[in-house]
Amino acid sequence: xxxxxxxxxxxxxxxxxxxxxxxxxxxxxxxxxxxxxxxxxxxxxxxxxxxxxxxxxxxxxxxxxxxxxxxxxxxxxxxxxxxxxxxxxxxxxxxxxxxxxxxxxxxxxxxxxxxxxxxxxxxxxxxxxxxxxxxxxxxxxxx
Numbered sequence: 692x693x694x695x696x697x698x699x700x701x702x703x704x705x706x707x708x709x710x711x712x713x714x715x716x717x718x719x720x721x722x723x724x725x726x727x728x729x730x731x732x733x734x735x736x737x738x739x740x741x742x743x744x745x746x747x748x749x750x751x752x753x754x755x756x757x758x759x760x761x762x763x764x765x766x767x768x769x770x771x772x773x774x775x776x777x778x779x780x781x782x783x784x785x786x787x788x789x790x791x792x793x794x795x796x797x798x799x800x801x802x803x804x805x806x807x808x809x810x811x812x813x814x815x816x817x818x819x820x821x822x823x824x825x826x827x828x829x830x831x832x833x834x
Contacts, residue, residue: 693768694734701730737762737773743780752787759784775804779811786818795822 704727711719739758746755759781765774782797798815806812 694770697730697734701727701734704730735770737769737777740769740773740776740780747780747783752784755780755784771804772807775801775806776811777801778804779806779815782815782818791822791825794818798822 704723708720708723708727711717711721711723739761743755743758746752746758759777762768762777765777769777778797779801782794782801785793785797798818802812802815802819806815
């Protein structure tokens with residue numbers, strides 16, 4: 692779901708909750724205030740990224756790939772910090788399936804966009820260090 696759709700839903704739910712307040716409909720008021728709060732949080736926290744982190748935790752790579760495909764255009768669907776985690780997760784999945792070039796591309800992109808948590812920065816940098824070490828060893832063997 693794009694950010695603009697979420698904002699539109701927040702506005703609609705807020706209007707319905709105001710209607711519930713004005714006409715003393717407490718059920719509408721409470722229900723749509725809760726829904727608008729949930730969608731406000733979903734602007735800053737993408738639900739697919741949480742599912743992908745869970746799938747990686749239980750080592751279900753195919754499931755994580757499936758949910759990564761739901762995010763078709765990360766620039767429109769995600770804010771900048773979420774984009775960095777999206778590319779971090781893509782790089783992590785590529786490293787698990789031993790795709791070195793894809794891992795390097797996505798880890799660099801995630802670091803450039805700015806990962807917030809130091810733990811994830813360390814993982815990205817370690818993956819890049821391993822990739823550079825493997826590339827150097829390959830280059831040495833060619834000579």
